[in-house]
Amino acid sequence: MKALAINGSHRKGKNTAALLALVLEELARGGVDTELLEVSDLHIDFCRSCNRCLRKTECSIRDDDMPMVGRKMLAADAIIIGSPVYFSNVTSRLKLFMDRTRWMHMAENLLDGKLGAALTCAGLRNGGQEITQLILERFLQGHGLRVVEARNPHAGVFNLGPMATLFEAFDGSAIHWKTGALQDALAVQTCRTLGQNLLRLLREGQARATAADA
Numbered sequence: 001m002k003a004l005a006i007n008g009s010h011r012k013g014k015n016t017a018a019l020l021a022l023v024l025e026e027l028a029r030g031g032v033d034t035e036l037l038e039v040s041d042l043h044i045d046f047c048r049s050c051n052r053c054l055r056k057t058e059c060s061i062r063d064d065d066m067p068m069v070g071r072k073m074l075a076a077d078a079i080i081i082g083s084p085v086y087f088s089n090v091t092s093r094l095k096l097f098m099d100r101t102r103w104m105h106m107a108e109n110l111l112d113g114k115l116g117a118a119l120t121c122a123g124l125r126n127g128g129q130e131i132t133q134l135i136l137e138r139f140l141q142g143h144g145l146r147v148v149e150a151r152n153p154h155a156g157v158f159n160l161g162p163m164a165t166l167f168e169a170f171d172g173s174a175i176h177w178k179t180g181a182l183q184d185a186l187a188v189q190t191c192r193t194l195g196q197n198l199l200r201l202l203r204e205g206q207a208r209a210t211a212a213d214a
């Protein structure tokens, strides 16, 4: 079983990467092969809107990193996407990536049935995490992935994915910041719960496939 995480941050290895690593840690603990891709490491050209993907499951741009990313997405059983919040939205690099996945969706839904999950990280307390989270979840659903909830026993019926904030407190004149997203205890717990939920569903899928083969 394989899980691929994609970090949309323009900063490799920072807050969003740390949150994705928590989800992957839970999966790796259960024997899943895990990989974290940083979009800041990738060369991704703009979608040219040539519409070749309306007729064929292929993209007309072949000389950047997206063919490699596409192969990894097709080989994965679960795809987890993380984005920092930029103006209540995903980052521009991640949006480039999202647009360039259209060939896996239009003529055929090649990712259909895989597990998907999303997480976000913002500076402010009400910084646009929920909107960004919904944009990512909608993207995954558009590709036919089953979005896995991070339902958390400590957070009631709250069922969106992990949404971290770097805001710590306001003392009346100044904002105090956390030193990083890993200080957001609820986000950390929710990442771990998400990883455990993904692991359980991957195992259930594998058991069903084995039973069907027998």
Ligand SMILES: Cc1cc2nc3c(=O)[nH]c(=O)nc-3n(C[C@H](O)[C@H](O)[C@H](O)COP(=O)(O)O)c2cc1C
Residues within 6 Å of the ligand: 009, 010, 011, 014, 015, 016, 017, 084, 085, 086, 087, 088, 089, 121, 122, 123, 124, 125, 126, 127, 128, 166
């Ligand atoms: C261009 C830009 C726009 C941002 N917009 C928002 C925003 O709308 N709301 C917010 O709370 N934080 C915003 N931030 C702060 C980032 O969401 C925050 O620093 C994030 O945790 C960075 O994640 P990273 O450490 O993984 O790069 C913005 C940062 C940048 C660079």
